[in-house]
Amino acid sequence: MRLGLNLGYWGTTGTDDLETMKRLVVTADELGYDVAWVAEAYGSDIPSLIGYLSASTPRLGWGSAIMQIPARSPAMTAMTAATLDRITEGRFHLGLGVSGPQVSEGWHGVRFADPLGRTREYVAIVRQALGRSNVEFHGEHFELPLPDSSGKALRLLLLPERSDLPIYLASIGPRNVRLTGEIADGWLGIFVSPEHLPEQLSQLREGRETAGLTLAGFDVCASAGLSVDDDLDVAADRLRGNAALYIGGMGSRQKNFYNALARRMGFADEADRVQDLYLARQHRDAAAAVPREFIEQTALVGDAERIAGRLRAYADAGVTTLNVSPTGDTVRERLDALRLVAELARGEGLHD
Template identity: 75%
Template sequence: MRLALNVGYWGTTGTDDLDGMLALAKAADEHRYDVVWLAEAYGSDIPSLTGYLAAHTEHVGYGAAIMQIPGRSPAMTAMTAATLDRITGGRFHLGLGVSGPQVSEGWHGVRFADPLGRTREYVEIVRQALGRQNVEFHGKHFDLPLPDGPGKSLRLLLLPERENVPIYLASLGPKNLALTGEIADGWIGIFVSPEYLPEQLETIAGGRAKSDLTMDGFDVVASVNVSMADNVDAAADRLRGHAALYIGGMGSRDKNFYHALATRMGFEKHADHVQNLFLAKQHRDAAAAVPREFIERTAMVADAEAIRARLRAYAKAGVTTLAVSPWMDSMQERIELLGLIARLMDDEGLRSS
């Protein structure tokens, strides 16, 4: 199991300043983490931060978790991925996702209809471009070159560092998981539970089979929050607000993918209650309503021995890259936690090179 760091967005989870984000990336580099994953929503963007952080680290790779499909043309994404692959010396991982209807339509002005079809076409065009083929595609969502104008089929000018830049999809629902297995090189999962993961991997494997592929070489990336304290409740409390935001507020009442995930995991009544409180702007109450069991199943909390046990559980469940987000009260504690996790992985013989 490879070890990665998920720093999220600039301005969240303790990374309010660029120095803090850089300190975490440098710590990951020092402790031989494989990848630093970055996120974007409607604030900081991934490519700019990747270029900056990569210039200040030596060995660690960088990943997009995720670059938003509605925010860039597929050709622009291919250009960006090729550039970052060169900048990082062949250590860039291209994660893609459709985001949600609020961001897609409210921020980018792109209709959210048929997200699976749009993703399929988008990935195919990106692969064409990164493969330095003359890009030509005529689908439902994309038409390149446009048939009624002077446009011509063009080839990417910049050669990526590697022949194949790996493409990941962030997906939650069963249909999207199947699509991920069918067309991607890896999956970026959020709120990943070792107890529920086998069901998700079965769906992904079904998608792989459609393309005559197995799970061999497919990267299963689990984004996992980590909070350490002697008291389990104290450790879990750090994560309640984050869980409530996603379950209750990342989307509308009728379309919230994280609420749907919690429901599929068996937390339907709790998810409804958290959502009702959050949408009523009772955010503290919503956080308090997140069940501790949900946090314990989807994060690593409590003391070092409990974290050690969960590391083994994630590896046994089929995770190939564990992307940890350290949630502690100070930046120094977060940096120290990254070192502890690396040592625990090594002690257990879980870390792959």
């Protein structure tokens, strides 16, 4: 099982300044982590951060988790991916996602209509561009070149480090997970629980079979919060705020993909309670309402022995890359948490 580091966004808290991010990725590189992932929403952007941070990591892979489909044309995404892959000497992983209606329509001005169809066409154009074909596409959402125009089918000028640069999709709903298996090289899963992963693996497998493929070589990536403490309640409390944000506030009452995921995992009543409190702007109460069982299932929390057991559970369930988000009261605690996971994974025979 490969190990990854989730850096998240830049500039949203007091602990994710550039110097801290650099210390985390340099440490991850030294410890043998395989990849670091950067996020974007409507603040910092991914390409700028990867371009800056990757200069300090000679071995570490880099990934976007995720670059938003409504934010860029598919051709612009192909240009950016090819550039970052050259900068990182063939170590870039292109993670894509449709975001949600509030960001897509409110920030980017792109209707959140037929997200699966748009994703399918978008990925096809990106692959065409990275393969350095003359880009020509006639779909429901994209038309290249524009008809009755002076446009022409152009070829990417930059020679990519890899024409088969891996494309990952962040997906949550069952249909979107199936599409991920069909058209992508990897899946970026959030709030992944080893106990519930078989259902998602089945959906990915169905998608692969549609394309005449198997899960062999397909990267099943799970994100997991990481909080080390001998007191399980203390460790879980560090992750409750983030869980409440997603379950309660990432979307509207009518459409929140993370809330729906928690419901499918058996936390329907609790998800409703968290959402009610969060939308009422009672954020602390919403965090307190996140059940510890949800945190325990979807994160690495507690002491070293418990975390070692959960690492085995993720590997046994079929996760091929585990991306951790270390938390702690100080930067030193976050760095120590990264070291602990690397040591435990090697000790369990899960990571070279």
